[in-house]
Amino acid sequence: MAAPQAAVYKKNEKILALHGPLLYEAKVLKVRNSSDGPQYFVHYNGWKKRWDEWIQSDRMRPYNAENLKFQEELKKKGQKGTKRKRDNEEEESYPAVGMKVNLPGELKKRLIDDWENVNRHNRVMQIPVKPSVKEILEYYKDAQESKEKDLTLAKLTENIVDALKIYFEHSLGTLLLYRVERDGYLQEVKEKGINPIEVYGVYHLLRLFVKLPSLVDNTGLSEEQKTAIGKEISGLCGYIVKHKTHLFRGEYKVTSRKNV
Incomplete structure (x- = not known):
């Protein structure tokens, strides 16, 4: 050993x-x-x-002095609007206006379909889902790093992706699951010590995006920092739309559990 x-x-x-x-x-x-x-x-x-x-x-x-300097560089990058060409978006300047998450219409429709499957038809997503939340976030991070020439902005993307993993892990059991899904989560994930980002997929990631503004509001983040996260979510949504055929591959199954 x-x-x-x-x-x-x-x-x-x-x-x-x-x-x-x-x-x-x-x-x-x-x-x-x-x-x-x-x-x-x-x-x-x-x-x-x-x-x-x-x-x-x-x-x-x-x-130390070197990392304090890097801290200031990251802060400055988050405070100013940056020009970044995103998947499915035109290149434009983003002002610092606080965090907003505006899902594309296609993703909103998928979330509505997801809600109806679970709450009206008693069908839950089979886990593990491929690709998982962890894999989707890593795919996105790698795609951004391959085209981002500014190393500080590339690091910013990496940090936000890491933060999304943490938010997902901490909020899945309490905020992101419908009632009918919770028993399955307890029996198939939590009791077995499985990391949820490795078995849940894109639908639950989209649910996190909807909840994220209220989660971030409870932190000590500044408006500029919230803006940086919001812009990254917009880029991630564009990536999901562009690669929807590969990412939306999970299947629902009828469950005997009741949403009561």
């Missing part, structure tokens, strides 16, 4: 941690080992305790 990896950061150490598109000052409260390596329970300075969370070193940076 391989020896456990040594922790990079120590308890009570001041760090910079990625949350959403930006770096924030944080403090390591606890350290533990897991099968995936050391994990750190961090508190973001100035945030409520409910946002304390376990993260790994890939979302952490030492608190």
